[in-house]
Amino acid sequence: MGETIKQKREEQGLSQAALAKLVGVEARQMRRYENGESHPTLPVAVKVATALGISVDELAGLSTHRVDLSGHWWASWQTSKDHEEVVTAQEVDIRQQGEQLRVETTTRGIAVEDGGYHWKGELRLWDNEVLIGWYAAEDGAVRSKGSFYFTVHPHGIHMIGRWVGMSYDGAIRTGWGAIGRTEEEAHSLIVQLKQEEQSGPDL
Incomplete structure (x- = not known):
């Protein structure tokens, strides 16, 4: 346990x-x-684990199989501007501590005049299967904020789902979202989601 505390403490600086x-x-x-x-003691161990962003099992040295989603990704979004569908893509960085993920854009994806903006958000990983969280625009003049629901590929190679939130004009909107390791992968996942939606559910 002592080695785990030291390692995780140093990882967090x-x-x-x-x-x-x-x-x-x-x-x-x-x-x-x-x-x-x-x-x-157990109450103190819980506090240590919480402070380090890990589970008590991890603190005790028990093996875990949590998928690691940290790193550089591409996020693609189905959205709209002037009532026309737009599929955008932007680079994001994900920092994961235990089940908690912090996401922050590193590019706007599209020009400011076309609706591009920086945002950040937080997600929680549930059972290595689902990510649920929120996002909010970082640019002061942009009002956009909302929530995410993503399913995670079993090997953590991509995430797909939906976003819902307040648009720049104050309207509530929703669309598909995908996060992949490359821009091409993220975009192709959006195309796939749209095709599946058009074909309807399997009977």
Whole structure:
């Protein structure tokens, strides 16, 4: 357990004192945990795991099979402008800590005058299968904000789903969304989702 605490703490750039403060124990006690001189009680272990963004099982050294979605991705969106469908794509970075994911755009995808904007959001991974979360525009003049629901490929190679939110004009809109490792993959996933929608559900 001590090695796990130290490794995860260092990954997050936390000092022993900073982690101890988050957990509510003395820094010297955190040092004892990391050195294996003592073990936290269950309530303290829960606080340590929460502060490090991992499960208590992970803290205890039990193996987990959580998919890792951290890294550089391309996100593609089915949206509209002036009542015409537009499929956009933009680069995003995902930082994952346990079940929590933070997403932030690195490109606008399309020009500002065409509706492009930067956004950030947070998602939670459920059972390695589903991502549920929110997004909000980073550009001050843009009002867009809303929610995501994605299913995750079993091997974590892409994510597909829907977004729903308030558009730049205040209207509530929705559309398909896809996240892949390349722009081409993300776009092709949107095309596939649209085709499946048009063909209707399997009977």
